Amino acid sequence: MIRFLNQFGKYFLLLGKVFSKPEKTIIYYKQTMSEMVYLGFNSVGIITIISFFMGAVITLQTAYNTENPIYPTYLIGLGCRDSIILEFSSTITALILAGKVGSNIASEIGTMRITEQIDALEMMGINSATYLILPKIIATLIFNPLLTLISIIVGIVGGGIAGTLTGVITPEDFIYGIQYAFIPYYITYSMIKTLFFAFIITTVSSFQGYYVNGGSLEVGRASTRAVVYSSVLILLFNVILTQLLLS
Amino acid sequence: MIKAQNIDLSFNGKKVLDNVSVTFEPGKTNLIIGRSGSGKTVLLKSIVGLHNIESGEIWFEDILFNKLDFAGKTEIRKKMGMLFQGSALFDSLTTEQNVRFPLDMFTGMSLEEKTERVNFCLNRVNITNSNKLYPAELSGGMKKRVAIARAIALNPKYLFCDEPNSGLDPLTAILIDELIREITEEYQMTTVVNTHDMNSVMEIGEKIVFINEGIICWEGSKNEILNSDCKILNDFVFANSLAKQLRKSHE
Ligand SMILES: Nc1ncnc2c1ncn2[C@@H]1O[C@H](COP(=O)(O)OP(=O)(O)OP(=O)(O)O)[C@@H](O)[C@H]1O
Ligand SMILES: [Mg+2]
Numbered sequence: 001m002i003r004f005l006n007q008f009g010k011y012f013l014l015l016g017k018v019f020s021k022p023e024k025t026i027i028y029y030k031q032t033m034s035e036m037v038y039l040g041f042n043s044v045g046i047i048t049i050i051s052f053f054m055g056a057v058i059t060l061q062t063a064y065n066t067e068n069p070i071y072p073t074y075l076i077g078l079g080c081r082d083s084i085i086l087e088f089s090s091t092i093t094a095l096i097l098a099g100k101v102g103s104n105i106a107s108e109i110g111t112m113r114i115t116e117q118i119d120a121l122e123m124m125g126i127n128s129a130t131y132l133i134l135p136k137i138i139a140t141l142i143f144n145p146l147l148t149l150i151s152i153i154v155g156i157v158g159g160g161i162a163g164t165l166t167g168v169i170t171p172e173d174f175i176y177g178i179q180y181a182f183i184p185y186y187i188t189y190s191m192i193k194t195l196f197f198a199f200i201i202t203t204v205s206s207f208q209g210y211y212v213n214g215g216s217l218e219v220g221r222a223s224t225r226a227v228v229y230s231s232v233l234i235l236l237f238n239v240i241l242t243q244l245l246l247s
Numbered sequence: 248m249i250k251a252q253n254i255d256l257s258f259n260g261k262k263v264l265d266n267v268s269v270t271f272e273p274g275k276t277n278l279i280i281g282r283s284g285s286g287k288t289v290l291l292k293s294i295v296g297l298h299n300i301e302s303g304e305i306w307f308e309d310i311l312f313n314k315l316d317f318a319g320k321t322e323i324r325k326k327m328g329m330l331f332q333g334s335a336l337f338d339s340l341t342t343e344q345n346v347r348f349p350l351d352m353f354t355g356m357s358l359e360e361k362t363e364r365v366n367f368c369l370n371r372v373n374i375t376n377s378n379k380l381y382p383a384e385l386s387g388g389m390k391k392r393v394a395i396a397r398a399i400a401l402n403p404k405y406l407f408c409d410e411p412n413s414g415l416d417p418l419t420a421i422l423i424d425e426l427i428r429e430i431t432e433e434y435q436m437t438t439v440v441n442t443h444d445m446n447s448v449m450e451i452g453e454k455i456v457f458i459n460e461g462i463i464c465w466e467g468s469k470n471e472i473l474n475s476d477c478k479i480l481n482d483f484v485f486a487n488s489l490a491k492q493l494r495k496s497h498e
Contacts (some may be wrong), residue, residue, distance in 0.1 A: 024351075091294075116331040117336075117337055120335040122297060124349050124353075125322075125346075132279060228349065
């Protein structure tokens with residue numbers, strides 16, 4: 001328990017160090033741009049594939065569970081749309097990114113720690129926490145909402161294709177369904193969640209990497225911890241945010 | 248001039264630096280020698296503030312360095328260059344970008360001026376035609392030399408080198424020693440070098456500090472080191488058979 005509180009305090013101290021004024025804004029701008037490519041753009045592929053199949057499965061599941069003549073079939077499209085927007089896209093995207101980006105960040109920063117690159121930055125009078133972590137936070141805060149949007153669109157398209165190909169719903173009904181009683185706030189809600197999740201992934205993973213002590217074994221452990229802790233926190237905040245935003 | 252006074256530091260209850268006092272003078276290559284694990288790296292890192300000392304004082308000229316805040320330390324650190332034991336080049340940057348990094352961060356130089364300075368520093372350490380290579384593509388000795396180039400890019404007043412020539416062949420090792428001594432004299436820097444290589448000691452040791460288990464046991468010059476009456480130092484100095492034979496023929 002004391003160790004937990006200790007870690008908790010250290011985490012917020014690190015955040016304090018991260019959010020101090022950068023030395024040269026132009027350099028941070030460049031760093032942020034390259035992190036966007038590295039942490040964001042490079043994940044578009046995996047997010048697309050997973051969202052497509054996720055959408056397909058959700059549509060088929062909804063269809064089989066509502067096989068009842070009283071329900072109009074366009075409800076399948078509506079159900080698919082709402083589950084994807086409300087829950088799956090933001091959460092699944094975040095969990096995938098926790099695995100991909102989180103371990104990546106932790107091992108990158110951890111390796112820099114054990115090979116004295118962080119010391120070298122500090123020696124030059126550079127605030128290593130700001131320099132290494134702030135661009136990553138900004139990049140993921142900007143890019144992850146985009147990834148979630150991509151996930152939503154691809155997921156719904158996947159659902160439509162799967163539904164039509166298996167014949168559980170006609171394309172017309174599906175399109176009618178996904179337009180029926182659409183609540184724009186759901187998108188806002190999804191974006192808010194995504195922003196929280198992005199912040200969790202980047203800061204928790206950076207924290208794990210930044211305080212690595214030892215050798216390459218420790219870097220490995222830190223990146224595992226980064227994935228586990230950020231995933232658990234994502235699921236926890238998912239519950240909290242759902243309660244706060246939808247009730 | 249750099250002065251450390253009565254500094255103490257322990258890790259997990261184990262004393263690594265025990266009441267260390269030492270002075271390093273400008274225009275000289277000051278050496279810290281000692282066996283592996285004796286506390287050389289820790290002493291160097293404590294002096295530059297990468298480890299927080301538990302008690303004692305560290306002076307850079309007339310400024311009490313260890314009591315400064317981050318911004319104050321940054322001001323002094325801009326005048327320091329450091330070569331780390333493992334080189335610590337930035338993996339994601341090329342040779343050229345590594346050396347240019349401090350210039351990018353702290354000067355308003357134009358790209359041409361920076362490139363010129365980078366090439367000057369790289370030439371100084373005999374690195375040519377490797378500007379676009381990444382650290383992973385360099386040999387250990389080349390990494391060390393690039394790291395020295397990076398350390399001197401901003402014309403530092405204080406230069407710290409942690410084992411600049413460990414793991415290098417004898418010729419390259421001498422080359423690096425020579426280089427360090429030359430730039431020290433040329434720019435009147437205060438240079439501190441960690442080493443356990445007796446060749447460097449005899450080559451460049453103008454002022455030598457011998458540290459053993461966190462305690463400074465002996466101080467002097469390379470002319471005095473062969474005739475000291477400190478037992479642990481003698482064991483260190485005459486560890487290899489060549490040196491032992493030399494001493495015998497001397498007596
Ligand atoms: N971060 C650390 N945490 C705990 N103990 C440490 C740490 N760094 C160094 N030590 C301990 O401090 C002592 C001195 O280590 P140091 O790295 O200064 O040795 P050294 O003289 O530089 O040796 P070498 O010549 O092998 O580089 C060692 O006993 C080491 O175990
Ligand atoms: Mg060492």
